[in-house]
Structures are given as C-alpha cells and as structure tokens.
Amino acid sequence: MTRRALSLLLLLAVAACRGGGGGASTDGLTVALMPKNKGNPYFVSCRQGAEEAARELGVKLLWDGPTETDAAKQNEVVEAWITRGVNVIAVSVENREGLSTVLRKARGRGIKVLTFDADALPDARDFFVNQATPRGIAETLLEHTSRILGGAGEFAIVTASLTAANQNEWIKEIRDLLASKYSGLKLVDIRPSDDDRKRAFDETQSLLKAYPSVKVVMAIASPAVPGAAEAVKQSGRTDVKVTGLGLPNDSKPYLKDGVLDSVVLWNTQDLGYLTLYAASALARGTLKAGATSFEAGRLKTLRVEGDNILLGTPFTFTKDNVDRFDF
Amino acid sequence: MTDAASARATRALLGLLAVELVAFTFLGHNFLSIANGFEVVRASVEVGLLALALTAVIATGGIDLSVGSLLGLCAVVFGWLAREAGLAVPVAAACAVLAGTLGGLLNGWLVTSLRLPPLIVTLGTYSLYRGLAEAATGGVANYTGFPDGFLGLGQGTFLGGVPAQLPLLAAAFLFFWALVHRSVVGRGLEAIGYAPEAARHAGVPVGARLRLVYVLSGTVAGVASLVYVARLGQAKADAGTGFELLAITAVVLGGTSIFGGRASVVGTLVGLFVLALLQNGLRLADQPAELAGVLTGMLLLLALALSRERKAS
Numbered sequence: 008m009t010r011r012a013l014s015l016l017l018l019l020a021v022a023a024c025r026g027g028g029g030g031a032s033t034d035g036l037t038v039a040l041m042p043k044n045k046g047n048p049y050f051v052s053c054r055q056g057a058e059e060a061a062r063e064l065g066v067k068l069l070w071d072g073p074t075e076t077d078a079a080k081q082n083e084v085v086e087a088w089i090t091r092g093v094n095v096i097a098v099s100v101e102n103r104e105g106l107s108t109v110l111r112k113a114r115g116r117g118i119k120v121l122t123f124d125a126d127a128l129p130d131a132r133d134f135f136v137n138q139a140t141p142r143g144i145a146e147t148l149l150e151h152t153s154r155i156l157g158g159a160g161e162f163a164i165v166t167a168s169l170t171a172a173n174q175n176e177w178i179k180e181i182r183d184l185l186a187s188k189y190s191g192l193k194l195v196d197i198r199p200s201d202d203d204r205k206r207a208f209d210e211t212q213s214l215l216k217a218y219p220s221v222k223v224v225m226a227i228a229s230p231a232v233p234g235a236a237e238a239v240k241q242s243g244r245t246d247v248k249v250t251g252l253g254l255p256n257d258s259k260p261y262l263k264d265g266v267l268d269s270v271v272l273w274n275t276q277d278l279g280y281l282t283l284y285a286a287s288a289l290a291r292g293t294l295k296a297g298a299t300s301f302e303a304g305r306l307k308t309l310r311v312e313g314d315n316i317l318l319g320t321p322f323t324f325t326k327d328n329v330d331r332f333d334f
Numbered sequence: 335m336t337d338a339a340s341a342r343a344t345r346a347l348l349g350l351l352a353v354e355l356v357a358f359t360f361l362g363h364n365f366l367s368i369a370n371g372f373e374v375v376r377a378s379v380e381v382g383l384l385a386l387a388l389t390a391v392i393a394t395g396g397i398d399l400s401v402g403s404l405l406g407l408c409a410v411v412f413g414w415l416a417r418e419a420g421l422a423v424p425v426a427a428a429c430a431v432l433a434g435t436l437g438g439l440l441n442g443w444l445v446t447s448l449r450l451p452p453l454i455v456t457l458g459t460y461s462l463y464r465g466l467a468e469a470a471t472g473g474v475a476n477y478t479g480f481p482d483g484f485l486g487l488g489q490g491t492f493l494g495g496v497p498a499q500l501p502l503l504a505a506a507f508l509f510f511w512a513l514v515h516r517s518v519v520g521r522g523l524e525a526i527g528y529a530p531e532a533a534r535h536a537g538v539p540v541g542a543r544l545r546l547v548y549v550l551s552g553t554v555a556g557v558a559s560l561v562y563v564a565r566l567g568q569a570k571a572d573a574g575t576g577f578e579l580l581a582i583t584a585v586v587l588g589g590t591s592i593f594g595g596r597a598s599v600v601g602t603l604v605g606l607f608v609l610a611l612l613q614n615g616l617r618l619a620d621q622p623a624e625l626a627g628v629l630t631g632m633l634l635l636l637a638l639a640l641s642r643e644r645k646a647s
Contacts, residue, residue, distance in 0.1 A: 074624065082565070082566060090364050105565075105566040108567060
C-alpha cells in the first residue's frame, strides 16, 4: 500500500518534469535569468522581452527566482544553476554582498555572469546591463520640462527623501544641465515625499500655494507621481502640469486626465531582451571586456561604457502608449 | 508499539529518499555528485537546526511557530551589535544566541505559567518577534560587511568540500537524539505529549520540562540565525521568513506525531533531506521552485494519511 502510493506520486512528479522541461535549443547555449521577484509585473515584462530574444537567438532560457523578494532564495537558485551547469547567469541582484560571493564562485567555474536592473559588486560579474544612467534620466526629464514650459519658466521637484542616493544623483545632474543647457528654466524648490503618496500630495499642495508661478511639478519617485498629480488635479489649476519618473500603472489615470504630461522610466521588455542578447554574445565571445558598442537585435547598436551595457535613453510613457504596459 | 511505528515511518521515508535520488539522477543535470550533496546540506542547515529543536517541542504535544521570526530577530540583533554598535563578532554572536534564549524563555513562561495553548502563544510571538525585528530596522536596514572569518561559518568548506556548518548540524542531531531517545528527560517529554496529567502524577516535572524545550528551541533559533547571516552575508529583518513551516513539515514528515507522545529525531533529519532534495532536484531538472511547494504538500498529506491508516489497522 505504502509503496504503491509512493511510486504513484513519484510517477506524477516524473511526468510533470518531462512535460515541462527540455525545450530544445539549437546551439546548446543555456542562459539562466533571475529576477528579484518572479511575481512582480515589472519583471514579468522583462521576461517577455527575454523570451522574445531567446526565440530569435535559439537559446535555451531558464527563468527562475523567488516568488517574493527573498535574498536567501536567490543564493540557492544560483547555487543550483552552478551545479546544473549553464553558460550564462544573469541576475537582478537583491543582496549585493551576499549574492556576489556566489556569483564569483560561478565565474570561477567558467560560467559567464551578467547583472541587469540591479548590480552586484563589480568583480562578481562580467557586465552590468544598465537600464538608465543618472545623466540620461536628468536629460529626458528636463527635455519634457522645457517642452511644457516652452523653454522658460519655473519648476519644482518632489523627490523621494532628501537623503535618497539615486534621487540625489539625478538632482545633481539636473542642476548641471540647468547651468549648461537649460538657462531659461529655474528650479525654485525641492520637497521630500518619503516615498509616500499622501506626503507627496501634501507637499505639492503647499508648493502650489507658496509658488504660484511654478508651472511644472517634477516628481522623481514612483509614489510621488500619482501624489503630485492628484494634488494638481484637485487644485483645479489647469496651467500646471506634472512630469516625472514612475510606473505606468500608477500614472495611467492622470495621463488620461491630462494633469500628468509624461512619465519617464525604461522599457522593461527591452531590458529583458537586451540582457539575453548580451548573455548570448558574452557566451559566444563576441562581447568582450573593452568593447564600446554592441549589436542587440531590434534595439540596433547600443553603447557600452566600461563594464556597463547601456539600454539607451529612458523611455517616456504618454497617454498614447501607456496602455501597452502593465506594471 | 510506538517505536515500531516510527521505525516503519522512517523506513518508508528512506525509501522515498531513494526514489528521489533515482528520479532526479535521470531528470536533473549533475544531480548525483558529492559536491551537490554538500550544497544541499549547506542550504538546509538552518531549517534543520530549527527542526531538530522542534522535534522535542512537538514530542510534548506543543508547537513553536515563532522560530522563523525569532531567527530574524536574532539576525538583526547580531547585525546591529556587530556593525552599528561596533562589538567584536564573538560578543555580538553570543548576544544573538542569548536573545534567542530569552525569546524561548518568554514562550516557555507563557505556556507554563499562564497555561496558554502553545499554538496561540507562539502565534503571538511569531508576530511579535518579526515585528520587533522590522521595527528596529524600519524593515530596510541591511547589515553587511562581516569579516571573512565569520562568513566562513556559512560559506566555507573544510577537508576539500565539506560545508563548514555541517558539524553544527551533526552536533545538534546528536544532542537532540540523546535528549529525546536516550535520557530520562526525553521519556518525560513523550509522556507529557501522550498524557500531561498522567505524566504529572507519575512525577514528571511538567512545567520545567516544557520550559526547557521552548528555551532550547529559542536558543537554537539564535544559533541558526548566525549560520544564516554567515551564509548570506547579510542580516535583515526578513531573515528566516517561512522557516517555521518548513521545519514543522520536516518534523511531521519524519514521523513525529503532531499530537505529541511519539517523536523521531532520526526521522526529522530524513524528512529534512527529503524536502531539501526535492527542491534541489527540481531546480536541476529546470523546474520552477513552485512545483516543490505542490509536491511537498502532497508528500506531507500522504505521510499523514499513511500514519492514520496505520493507527486504524
């Protein structure tokens, strides 16, 4: 009885494995990609791009990772991939130091290692597929601001917190560009939102009162975008527009309303697509340290700066294209 | 009778382990190797430590749902003391283990002095300990940059490939095996699980024994937190999330009765490896990790159904 039940269960397991696994690969390249979190729609759309590239290149793609953000799981999956034997491992890193140890071990076994979206320590990987540089983000944000203001006028920033590292790097680049390129624009104030929608709402309301001449609110943290947009909408000021950096789903209703002019981020599908192209080129030896450019299928020629492969200028979501994205 | 039953359960489980080995040798890539075996062991030491201590708790008919959360709290205590407060690593480590002991003491005190059901007590401390860890760090602080000597405990090897934490698991196994199966204390634990009132009348110091198993469980969670931090190189409030359920699964799969009275420390260890091999084997067969959850659930239900059937016959 016991034996029979057990063997039945195992047969089921075996059948399940046979059914799911073993996609044929044409040239035997196996690339393993790991998101921070498999369930996050951001990474789901990365996966779509990666699968598209895998079909184009005839590469076998393994996609696995934690179902919730979990640093321990990431380590275990990479360990298993090392044992299994793959050609390339590409990871969006949750725990920089901890995962770097395991990634170094993978490199020691001759496996090529990439990071995408979030980097490991530089010596733990060959290249980082960088979705956006601070300079690129600052440039695109100011392009939109300048366009809305017709080249001259006042604007204010709602940031994450006043100490947030990413945001402060962007603000530094924005100040540089204001001095060198956009002399007609004037940044009058920077307010914190502490990554909180309600706080962004309150700060934007008080901004609008304190600076009636501000015509653009630039919200540069994803919860700040809907917060700022809601405040402008409720104020009834149709002469003020919001632009910023955030997620398409948060932004959709405000883009449609017209309160939100544009939202900058990167195309996550392209990020997955590029990562797979880079992985395949790295394994085939066509992408080497010291390269300055790189051909990535439909994305054409992309720049490589040092050990960073750049996805290019950030992507702008507007009311016309936002419905194509779901994250 | 109970010894025979648990021996049979262990044999069935060993059979299952063998079937897993054969199946994954065919389905997985590079599954059957010493190196992979050691990696499986390395990844399962923390849950294994918790499961061994839980075997003693469950033998008394109790349960400790707080061990995963307590591991997280101890990890944060250790990380904060070693990285922020600037204490020497051994001192910080001792404090983390002490924090685990205190956490276990609180569980034991609530169970014995207030006579509250262990399920409710540890459900409360499950939230409490995780909540404390999150509150202390705002959920974001992540302590890293520990010295290499300490990280070696989780990442290092000796004798050409044996994981550094294996001796710890072996020592815990011997300790709990001796405690549960070869000591007067252990017989008392099973007696409490079987019938607490009868045990009291037979002269078993029920309160003291119960406090002991919860204190041990907490202390072991503290030790496991050090292995966890050393393995991942980070101490964060989410450490050990869900470990309590994995550990309980290993214990029950191993043939220890969830109602108490019958325990098998050897079974727990075999149950642990059945679970760990399932996860590892599925990954090497390019299967998503979610499938491991489905199969683990089926295995557990099957094990429970079989033990039920045996009881009825």
